[in-house]
Amino acid sequence: MKHEWRKKEKEIYLPKNKPETVEIPEYKFLTIEGEGNPNSDFFPEYISVLYSLSYGIKMSPKKGIEPEGYFDYTVYPLEGIWDINEEAKKTYDGTIDKNDLVFKLMIRQPDFVDAKFVKQIMDQTKKKKPHVLLEKVKFEKITDGKCVQMMHVGSYDNEPESFKLMEIFADKENLLRTSKTHREIYLSDFRKVAPEKLKTVLRFKVESK
Incomplete structure (x- = not known):
């Protein structure tokens, strides 16, 4: 039976448009960093x-390549962890120049995927669809743990409004945001969906005060 994350993992990928806490276990990702x-x-x-x-x-x-434990599934959505570069942090005043952004983009992979299999697919891809950025891709296991998240509907530029709600919620729950970096999960294709209708899961790590 095909694994569809929209149906089987709603608590992870389809939160409501109000803040909530969630526990994120270890997942496997293909990642790439840039700025x-x-x-x-x-x-x-x-x-x-x-x-x-x-x-x-x-x-x-x-x-003709099928790893042990393979099952059919829907490819997971694109995710991104966002920060600003070290130079921008020295003069940060609450506003961000997008040219100073540092990002780590990623797509989650099913449990049957391991480093050996990724290398096999990587070598195959380099031959058929060569690209200089393939050298920057990594296979990683990432655990976010306890987080606050919510669904943001609208332009990426309006995300600070949702983050403010999330921080107010965290404070009421006696939770402390552990970092100014945050994760975004893109449920809409920005090339095809109007900005006011974009759906993005926003998430940041927290710990008890």
């Missing part, structure tokens, strides 16, 4: 490379 304005021409290339590998993994049985 700069996400509105620039280069940014879609990072996304393209991750999806190229992720679909290579999903479609591997059709290429």
